[in-house]
Amino acid sequence: MNLLSKRYEPLALEEEILDFWKKQKIYDKTLEFRSKGPRWNFLEGPPTTNGFMHVGHARGRAMKDAQLRYMTMRGYNVWRRGGWDMQGLPVELEVEKNEGIAEKGLIESDVGMDVFVQKCKELVDFYLERWVNDSIRLGLWLDYPSAYQTRKDDYIEHVWHFLKLANENGLLGRGYRVNPICPRCVTALSGHEVSQGYMVKTDPSIYVKFKLVGKENEYLVIWTTTPFTLISNEMVSVHPKYKYVKVKVDGESWWLVEDLVVEVMHKAKKESYEIVESLPGKKMLGWKYEHPFKEEVPFHQVHNEKYMHAVVTGTHVTVEDGTGLVHTAPGFGPDDFNVGREFDVPVLAPVNNTGKFTSEVPMFEGRLVFDTNPEVPRLLEKKGLLVHEETLDHEYPHCWRCDTPLIYLADKSQWFLRMTGVRERLVDENTKVEWTPEWAGTGRFGDWVANADDWCISRSRVWGSPLPVWVCDDCKEEIVIGSRKELKEHAIKFPDEFEMHRPWVDEVVLLCEKCGGEMHREQFVTDCWLDSGIAHTASVDYLKDPSLFNQLFPFDFITEAVDQSRGWFYSLLYTSVVMHDKAPFKACVSQEHVLDAEGGKMSKSRGNVVWAEDALADIGADPFRVFVLTRSASWSRMNYDKKEIDLTRKKLDVLWNVVLFTETYMDLDNFKFDEKRMMKTLPKANLEDKWLLSRLQTVIKEYHEQMGKYLWHQAGRVLLEFISEDLSRVYLPLVKKRVWLDSEDPKKVMAYDVIYYTLQTFLRALNPFTPFLCEKLHKDFLVRFAEDLPESINLTDMPMSVDKLIDQEMEKTFEVLQELRSASSHARNKKGVKLRHPVAKVVLIAEDEETSKRAESLRDLLLDDLNTRDFEVQRTDVMAEFTRLSIKPNYKALGPRYKDMMKQLVLKLQEVDAVKLRRDLERGKAEVVVAGKKLKLVDGDVEFEESLPDHLSFAESKIGKLYVDVTRTKELEAEGLVRDVTRRVQVMRKELDLKVEQSIDLVLYFSDEEAVELAEMFKVHLTNETRAQTMELVGPKKQPTWKKYSYVKEWEIDDLTLKVGMSPL
RNA sequence: GGGCCCGUGGCUUAGACUGGUUAUAGCGCCGCUCUGAUAAGGCGGAUAUCGCGCGUUCAAAUCGCGUCGGGCCCA
Known part of the structure; x- marks a missing residue:
């Protein structure tokens, strides 16, 4: 009886297995089973419990699980505590939205911070539950009950511990930071957040002149797209090496970079101007100018440091646009800020964190900076300082949450962690990490660490670890x-x-x-990357008891997506080096993102996000896992396309069908697997048995090599190919005859043993990829046909390759078989001879001696497989003598010369000896006689074609030429007919859903007496194949009584009509 | 503005580090075929200026430079 369903149905199967795992506590049993093994430690990168799991997350989690299951089955005691990143701005924003709070001020007044925090907790706990559910559904085995949560006091205490330590080491500081802030969310944004929000913004683009001090009518011309920042202008930057020129125009002198003179003058509509002087930028250093808003802004009256309101130099200046003189406001840009620090100019940042001017700018106090953009040019115009005004569409960063344009603003109260003093250690420790792929670590991450700025860790928010x-x-x-x-x-x-x-x-x-x-x-609260970054220590309760930490640190393995390079990978490394002077992970696999079917980015706003829950409910966890694990390398981006997944699923269908097939026959024969028996009889086994076992071991070897390099996609592909190419396509067809045998034939048992051993080995290797399917097949197939197997495949050991079973020569021999098969099919196809019809002879003209030997050793197998009466291997082309050379006239060349004689010439050419003609042509003295005239032929007048006689067909292959002799004899005709008939009877048996061993009464009616004769020749064979108890063969002369038979059907075989009647007994 | 990855038939892809016969394979399409595990398999066919341009070389999908497009990271 079959325990397995007719078809592979992942959804029902996975539900059953989830239930089995839960009821039988299989996960806990694996922990116990491996508790004495050597440790292998995984550090879970905590997902943010804000939003649901999408297929990109699920891909990463499938990779984690594959690696964890693999190591467990290799015998390791695998540490795999779960973890959740639960604090941060996105949580607050969602709570604000849910509670209808528009601005931060309201958090504290209307709702109350304690209530607000409570709402945050409820929200993250809600998401956490969903994440756990989705993860379990995916089959990810982590320790969920003990998972660390960054919002817990015990966890946050580690953040404090770290910050105190960093402070003692002089790494914690405060001071000015220029941050992109969102005036609506009232928060600074990380670079990651900034880059998510670039949008086209239309801004004023204005050219302004600043009057030089002590010069008559002499000006610097600058350009800006943020007019409001002119109020806080403190310097003008020039590139030290560029050439700057003084241009006489309308009785004034303007300074700007030489490269942009034409463009600026064109824009300012100045047709006549003259360059009167030029000098390199560095000569302009220290030139003082009058600030355009000196009267309106008291700060500009008070300050007059050496480089205040002066020209300074900097290499950040470009000549792409503008004037080559860059308006510099240290309060409003990172470059500007650095210039200010370099030239020791005090920072003016008269804007608060809601983007409004402070009392330092009386004329605009309380107004949003962007709102003053149109007014600034008017004021300048009145002062006669506006050179030109237009608008410009450009990419400008906006808040990724609320689309408000960001402001780069200096804030002197921010806290940061310094790079100075630790950078070298970070770079050095990173080189010790085994990165996959290598360039992700050495290049991308390494370069970044080497150039990283100080890390601003303070956030003016509520839901985070308090500073x-x-x-x-x-x-x-x-x-x-x-x-x-x-x-x-x-x-x-x-x-x-x-x-x-x-x-x-x-x-x-x-x-x-x-x-x-x-x-x-x-x-302040701290950057939530600091929370997750301390996971190497906080996740194992280091402060309470460091003994666990001492066992696990540094962790063996982490893997996350590329965007974590600057996030988690960095925060882990920084905090670990400061605390423990060591990288916290030994190996790191970098993953790329999952895109939509068209290769576009998945985002909520585009509405193209595929949620993990939906994907798993739709296609099942195993097909999903196989797809995401084998589709592309972990570090390559992947397009998520449902159609492609369905194709992947088919590979699992093949596995299911293979097992189903074997189950049917093993069940009939009450088979029990016995490995010792198999090994003992192996020397006497058939070629294909030895071959399959060899292939299996080679595959297992390759699999481990790839897994060892974390190349899951390669390992998975190797396995899937084995199932469809080797087991299903080559081996099973070869052993089908054997399992059909009725008796207790040792050959049959051998085949069962080999298949069972192969499947057992294979399923264990595949378990990290499709744990549900493998568990099911273990439970309901492997356990059934063997003694003493544990209840779960997860409680078995990962098979290692058995080298003594590897026979490379045998594998090469079977490659020859494959070639012969396809060449023979090709040759038959040309002549329209079906495989069912036997042919007289197949001849291989082998390329080399080795191929010849290999083909020869396959002889017995080939007779059957190629359905031929004879098989021959030759080293020289003996068949060439049958090759006929035919002459094809080239009308284009002959036509113009022989015109009306062409018809006769063409007829004549069919008669002449082609071989002789070719020889004559080569010698240059070819001629034919047509109607008594000698016609000369030259090279190019005719072409030669090689052709075979009708009874021969031919195909080229990698191992040599293959000839098939398709001569028909009565005997061969009969055999072909019998196979045609057999097949149709089998189809009818199947349509009646008869058991394989069920006997029948059978009558066969042929529309042609000759066919009856032919069928009679193989009557015994026919009876056996169709399991007929009685069989009647009749022709047109006699009509059987069809009523006697319960199932009657008429068939057309070429020109012949066949009518079949059968009754099950 | 800077850096990194990617671009190969209609679609998805191998090959690129290490240049060398006719560019790998799957899906889909057309024709034929096999089948008592198979919603599968086999054979043949059509479909590729390997994003574009320049260069290095006897030889470039592969190496270099530039450029366009997609993605990511940083400013």
Whole structure:
């Protein structure tokens, strides 16, 4: 009886297996089973519990699971604690949206920060549950109950511990940072967030002149697309090496870069102008100018440092657009800021974090900066300083959440972690990591670490790890707290209800040890990358008890998508090097993203995101896993296309069908697998048995090599190819006859043993890829036909290749077989001779001696397989003598010369000896006699074609030429007919859904007496093949009584009509 | 603005590091065929200026430079 369903149905199967795993606690049993093994430690990169799992996440998680299952079956005690990244801005934004809070001010007033934080927790817990469900559905085996959560106090304490340590090492600092801020969300954005929000923005583009101090009518001409920043202009930058020129125009002198003179003058509509002087930029250093808004902005009246309102030099200046003189406002751009620092100019940043001017700019106080953009040119115009005004469409960063244009703004209160002092260690430690692919680490990540800026870790938000810095109200003394215990020791006010989140932590007041004053907390939370970055330590409760950490650190393996290079990979490395002076992971596999079917980026706004839950419910976890694991290399991007997945699924269908086939016959014969028996009888086994076992071992070897390099796509492809190419396409057809045998033939048992052994080995190797399918086939197939197998395939060992079974010569021999098969099919095809019809002879003209020997050794097998009566291998082309050379006249060459004699000439050419003519042509004295005239022929007048006589067909192959002799004899005719008939009877048996061993009564009616005669020749054979108890063969002379038969059907075989009647007994 | 990856029949892709016969394979299409595991398989056919341009070379899908397009990272 078949326990397996007729068809592979992943959805039902996976549901059953999930239930089996749960009820039988299989995962826990694997932990116990491997508890004595050597450790292999995986550090889970915590998914953000904000939003649901999409197919891109699921691909990464499939990779993780494949690796984890593989290592477990290799005997390792695998550490695989789950983890969740639960804090950060996106969570707050979603809560704001859900609660209808538009601005941050409302968080604190209307809703209350404690309620707000509660909502954040509820939200992340909601997503966490969904993530766990989806992960389990995918088959990802992690420790979920003990998973670390970055929002827990115990976890956050590690962040504090780290920051205190960093501070002690002089790495924690505060100061000016120029950050892109969103005035609506009131927050700084990370570079990652900025790059997600580039959109086209239309801005004013204005050219402005600044009057040089102490010169008459002499000006610097600058350009900007953010007029409001002119108010905070402090310098003008020039490139030290570029050539700048003084241009006389309308009685004034303008300075600008030489390359852009024509363009600027054209825009300013100045037709007559004259270049009167030129010098390199560096000569302009220190030239002072009058600030256009000196009267309106007090800051510009107070400050007059050496390079304030002066020309400075910098290599960031380009001549792509503008004037070559770059307006520089250190408060409003990272480049500008660096220039300001270099030339020691104080920063003017008169804008608050909601994007509005402060009282430092009385004329615009309280107004959004972008709103003043149109007014600034008007003011300049009045002052006579506007040279030209237009608008410009350009890519400008917008908030990726709310589409508000960002402002680059200097903020002096931000906290950051320095690169100075640790950079070399980071670079050095990174070189010790085994990256896959190599360039992801050495190139992309390595270059980035080598050039990374200081890391700004402060965020003016609520839902995050609080920055553990308290500042004295009086003397401004600062203290960095490293733990809850330490906090309590310093506290003079501590809330009854406490947790390490705002607002509770803000209520803690500390005593200043320096002046005795009160210390309050800096109201920042930290960058959430810092949370996940500390996972190497916090995820194993290092502070409570470091012994586990000591066992696991550094972790053996991590894998995440490329965007984590600058995120998690970096934050892990930085924090680990500071804390433990060591990279926290030994190997890292970089993944690329999953795109939509057309190769476009998946994004919520485009609406093309495919959620993991939907994909898994639609196609099943195993087909999904196979697709994402084998489709492309982990580091290559992948297009997610449902149509392509359906194709991948077919490969699993083949596996299912192979098992189904074997199950049917093993069941009939009450087979039990016995490995010792197989090994003992192996020397006497058939060629194909030895070959399959050899192929299997070669495949397993290749599989391990690829897995060892984390090349899952290669390992998976090797396995899938084996199933369809070797097992299903080559081996099974060869053994079908054997399993048909009725008796207890040792050859049959051998075939069963070989198939069983192959499937057992194969399924274990495949388990990391399709754990559901493999578990099912283990449970309901492997266990059934062997003794003493554990209940789960996950409790078995990964098979390693058995070298003694590898026979390379045999594998090469079978490659010859494959070639012979396709060449023979080709040759038959040319003559329209079906494979069912036997041929008299097949001759191979082998390319070399080795092929010849190999083909010869296959002789017995080939007679059957190629359905030929005889098979011959020759080293020289003995068949060439049968080759006929025919002459094809070239009408284009002959026509013009012989005109009306052509008809006769063509007829004559069919008669002449082609071989002789070719020889004569080569000698240059060919001629034919037509109607008594000698006609001369030259090279090119005719072409020669080789052709075979009708009874021969021919095909070229990699191993040599193949001739097939298709001569028909009565005997061969009969055999072909019998096979035609047999097949049709078999189809009818199947249509009646008869059991394989079911007997029948059979009558065959032929529309042609000769066919009856032919069929009689093979009556015994026919009876056996169709399992007929009684059989009647009749022709047109006698009509059987069709009523006697329960199933009657008429067939057309070429010109013959066949009517079949059968009754099951 | 800078860096990295990618571009191969209608579609999906191998090959590129290490230049060398007719560019790999699958899907789809057309014709033929096999089948008592198979919604499968086999044979043949049509479909590719290997994104474009320039260069190096006896020889370029492969190496170099440039350019266009897609994706990612950073500013």
